[in-house]
Amino acid sequence: MKKIKLEISELAASCLQRMIVDEVNNQKRWYQDDLDEGFESINKTRERIIHEIKELADELEKQGIQKYIG
Numbered sequence: 204m205k206k207i208k209l210e211i212s213e214l215a216a217s218c219l220q221r222m223i224v225d226e227v228n229n230q231k232r233w234y235q236d237d238l239d240e241g242f243e244s245i246n247k248t249r250e251r252i253i254h255e256i257k258e259l260a261d262e263l264e265k266q267g268i269q270k271y272i273g
Contacts, residue, residue: 219263221271221273227253227257231253237249
C-alpha cells in the first residue's frame with residue numbers, strides 16, 4: 204500500500220478528527236446495509252477503510268490532536 208504525506212493546520216486536523224468519526228459510522232452502517240443486501244465482497248473494502256482511518260485518528264492523537272467522540 205502506497206502512503207502519502209500531508210501537512211495540515213491544527214485546526215484542520217481537529218476538524219478531520221470529527222470527520223473521521225462520521226466516516227467510521229457511515230462505513231459501519233453501509234457495511235450492515237451491504238450484508239442485508241447480500242453484498243459481502245464489498246465489506247472487505249469497508250473493513251479496510253475503517254481500519255485505516257482509525258489508524259489516522261490514532262496518528263493525529265499522537266501528534267496532540269484530541270480524538271472526537273461522537
